[in-house]
Amino acid sequence: MASLVLAEHDNKALKDATAKTVTAAVQLDAPVHVLVAGYDCASVAEAAAKLAGVEKVLVADEVLYAHPLAETLAALLLSLAGQYDAILAPATTQGKNVLPRVAASLDVPQISEILKVVAPDTFERPIYAGNAIQTVQFGEGKKVITVRTTAFKAAELSGKALVERISAAGDPATSKFISEELSKSARPELTSAKIVISGGRGMGSGENFKLLEKIADKLHAAIGASRAAVDAGFVPNDYQVGQTGKVVAPDLYIAVGISGAIQHLAGMKDSKVIAAVNKDEEAPIFQVADVGLVADLFKAIPELEEELKKLGY
């Protein structure tokens, strides 16, 4: 039987997280279908059809899914579940919200945030903030899986899948979308940026994050933060990188004024190159950093900006 991947999108563009989840799904050795639930989302379905390895794209294009909720999305997935052996979603806030609801309704367990497909029924996943890796195997029944997208490459755009319209499932009508407040930024998204520059408690204030913004604008980097910086109210929670925030794995991660608590490392230690700026030579961040600059960030970051300017950035 086939595997079904729940697509992540904003009704206009398909998110990169979907392409990465498809890569994981393909490794289950079964045909892969993608479900696009949205409203006025034809361009998303088209994009999903181009992903290599996808056999069919199911599109539920209905007002009900303009702002899909856990209740409506789970009802739709459950109406389709009979035809599938596995249901996957990226481990985004949407995937995390919806998939356990589907698993429990099917009376099967879920394996969260897989890092690797060992066999079609066996997966690696992080526990204890990534301080241990568990290899875990499903028993009988359908497989419900969320995928840590930083652990998989995006599927290529060489596919030509069939697009099939499907109708909406029932509306449980127990919950209602009211509004959404998305932070608008011209910078790349934190989870898919090639370069991320993050600030910690050492930044001292939200105002001081402007120092990082200047570097980010030069390098086309996304801005992140440690939990300490979020807790201190310097920046919003969706900047948070770590066990309880986002997991990133860019080509270059620059940690500024971040001590390097294990909970923060959990969110960035798979970055290709880690650079750190911290005045405390003993800070644990230096134990994982490929390049560490021991310096006062308030001197070093403006200087870094100047140097980058000289280099033509």
Added chain:
Amino acid sequence: MKVLVPVKRVVDYNVKVRVKADETGVDLANVKMSMNPFDEIAVEEAVRLKEKGQATEIVAVSIGPQQASETIRTALAIGADRGILVKTEAPIEPLAVAKILRAICEAEKPSLVILGKQAIDDDSNQTGQMLAALLDWPQATFAHKLELGEASATVVREIDGGLQTVEVRLPAIVTTDLRLNEPRYASLPNIMKAKKKPIEEKTPADYSVDTSPRLKVLKVSEPPKRQGGVKVKTVGEFLGKLKEAGVL
């Protein structure tokens, strides 16, 4: 209105766990245990609802070994009214936890269940959503702000890229995110008072729930280690090293 708050006993936030040499799990012998931080936020939120006069009774539930009663005591010291300990020594998966909680909800009939969004040991992030499915209740996960009405709750949720506001009909499930509140420290008089609050002891069998694992853990291993690299003193050297690494 009754509020149910499930709380989990986990390895303390500040402990760096070690994988056992035989790869059967992590070493928990003589390790400090505490209430899961997200569950503390859940207890705090319930207590605030009671202080506002919106909640009338808070029931703290823990599923785990006898020592989980200490975790319930912590909840009672923060302000919960009574506890239920469902005793089980074996590790228990989120689906089985959700089934036990469903049975407790059917008996206790709370209007609201507030849970932590994830436990910091297995990092599953499943139990609240699973409980909502089993009860066929609506859910508002990753709560940033909770406002309780007569028949519904308005919840601002932390989502990728920002915040989303939803309204859920009661009874409902809410799971907490970090910024919902800052849990208080229990005062000494409240810790003393908590010792007199009742904790009822049960077993999974009392709720006819089979807790045998449905997943098979084949091994638990160390993650690949990262080696620290070079430390430099000047911005020039710093940039040079990054260029050498090919990332600039």
